[in-house]
Amino acid sequence: MKVVEIFTSINGESKRAGELAVFVRFAGCNLNCAYCDTKWANEPDTEYKDMTPEEIADYVIKQQVTNVTITGGEPLLQKNIEQLVALLMGSGHRVEIETNGSVDIDSIAWSKRPSFTVDYKSPSSGCESKMFMDNYSKVGADDVVKFVVGSKEDLDKARDIIKQYHLDQKSNVFVSPVWGDIEPAQIVEYMIENKLNDIKLQIQMHKIVWDPDKRGV
Numbered sequence: 001m002k003v004v005e006i007f008t009s010i011n012g013e014s015k016r017a018g019e020l021a022v023f024v025r026f027a028g029c030n031l032n033c034a035y036c037d038t039k040w041a042n043e044p045d046t047e048y049k050d051m052t053p054e055e056i057a058d059y060v061i062k063q064q065v066t067n068v069t070i071t072g073g074e075p076l077l078q079k080n081i082e083q084l085v086a087l088l089m090g091s092g093h094r095v096e097i098e099t100n101g102s103v104d105i106d107s108i109a110w111s112k113r114p115s116f117t118v119d120y121k122s123p124s125s126g127c128e129s130k131m132f133m134d135n136y137s138k139v140g141a142d143d144v145v146k147f148v149v150g151s152k153e154d155l156d157k158a159r160d161i162i163k164q165y166h167l168d169q170k171s172n173v174f175v176s177p178v179w180g181d182i183e184p185a186q187i188v189e190y191m192i193e194n195k196l197n198d199i200k201l202q203i204q205m206h207k208i209v210w211d212p213d214k215r216g217v
Contacts, residue, residue, distance in 0.1 A: 001026065001050070001051050001052070001053065001056065001078050001079070001080055001081075001084065002026055002027040002028060002048040002049075002050065002078070003024060003025070003026060003027075003048055003049045003050075003051045003056065004025050004026065004027045004041045004046055004047070004048045004049075004073070005023065005024075005025040005041075006022070006023065006024050006025070006049075006051075006056065006059060007022070007023055008020065008021070008022050008023070008063050008065055009021065009023060010209070011067065011069060012204050012209075013117075013146070013174070013176060013202050013204050014069075014096065014098075014117045014144050014146070014174065014202075015144055015172050015174075016067055016094075016096070017202065019067055020065045020066075020067060021065060021067035021068060021069045021096075022059075022060045022063050022065050022067070022068050022069070023068075023069050023071060024056055024060070024068065024069070024070050024071070024075075024084075025038070025041060025071050025072060025073065026041075026048075026070070026071070026072045026073045026074075026075050026077075026078050027041055027042070027046050027048040027072070027073050028041075028042060028072065028073045028074065028077060028078075029041070029042040029072055029073045029074045029077075029100065030074055030077060030100075030102060030103075030130075031074070031100050031102055031121070031125075031127045031130055032126075032127070033100075033121060033125040033126060033127050034124060034125055034126045035124065035125060035148060035150060035178045035179075035181070037179065038072070038073070041072060041073050042072075042073055052080075053080050053083045053084040053087055054087065056084055056087075057084065057087040057088055057091065060088060060091075060093065061091055066092070066093060066094055067093070067094050067096070068088050068093045068094065068095045068096070069096050069098060070084070070085075070095065070096065070097045070098065070114075071097075071098040072098070072100075074099065074100050074102070074103060075097055075098070075099065076097065076099050076103040076105070076107070076108065077103065081097075081108060082108045082109065082110055082111065085097070085110065085111075085112070085114050086110075086111045086112065089112045089114065090112075094115070095114040095115070096114060096115045096116070096117060097114050097115070097116050097117070098116075098117045098119075099116060099117070099118055099119065100119050100121065100127075101118050101119040101120055101121055101130075101131045101132065101135060102121075102127070102130045102131060102132055103132060104132050104134065104135065105118065105135050105138060105139075106138060115142040115143055115144075116139065116143045116144070117143070117144040117145075117146055118135050118136070118139060118143065118144070118145050118146070119145075119146050119147075119148065120136070120145060120146070120147050120157075120158070120161055121148075122147060122148060122149055122150065122151075122153075122154035122157055122158065123151075123153050123154055123157055124149075124150045124151055124153070124154050124178065124181075125148070128157070136161065136164075136165040136167065137165060139167070139170065139171040140170060140171060141170065141171065141172075143171050143172065144171065144172040144173070144174055145162075145167050145171055145172070145173050145174070146173075146174045146175075146176060146202075147161075147173075147174070147175045147176070148176050148177075148178055149175055149176070149177060149178065149182060149187065150177070150178035150181035150182050151181070151182065152190070154178075155175075155187065155190045158175055159194055159196065162196070162199065168196075168197065168198040168199060169198075172200070173198070173199045173200065174199075174200050174201075174202040175187055175191075175199060175200070175201055175202065176201075176202045176203070176204060177203070179204065184201060184203060187201055188201060
């Protein structure tokens with residue numbers, strides 16, 4: 001498995017924001033979003049360490065941290081991802097997979113299903129047409145759907161998708177600003193105007209605690 005980063009930090013976003021987590025970041029992605037903040041992990045010449053699921057699980061267990069966030073890149077494209085998840089959940093870890101929304105979250109025969117943070121790529125990403133729309137029918141109470149927004153058009157689309165798939169009634173929904181493109185206050189104003197109940201504004205906490213471009217945090 002192509003690991004570009006493995007480290008312990010806090011979750012900067014999602015439903016366990018602020019909690020300790022071990023991060024496993026894989027190389028490679030099938031999308032190229034305009035606002036991606038980890039493009040370096042998707043470059044063809046990106047350096048990575050080839051690790052087996054057992055080696056990754058051994059590292060995680062030694063950290064004595066319960067939460068594990070598997071990210072990328074697009075982790076669902078990694079071979080043996082189901083084996084890694086089974087090892088981690090079998091050792092008592094809470095596993096979250098951050099996925100870009102283009103891959104069927106049920107395309108893998110999970111022995112025990114992890115929780116998912118599923119992106120919906122907004123119009124400004126340039127990758128909205130690549131979304132696997134059935135994912136938004138499959139998410140449940142343990143999952144998150146995340147909308148990264150940089151404009152009113154993005155907010156309008158987030159509102160429409162939330163309503164179409166009743167996401168506010170069955171899952172956790174977060175709206176997060178594209179760093180530097182839209183002010184959080186604008187999102188709050190939009191939420192008020194559109195009566196977006198049970199939707200959470202989320203700021204990428206790690207970009208406030210550390211330099212926004214710092215890796216390994």
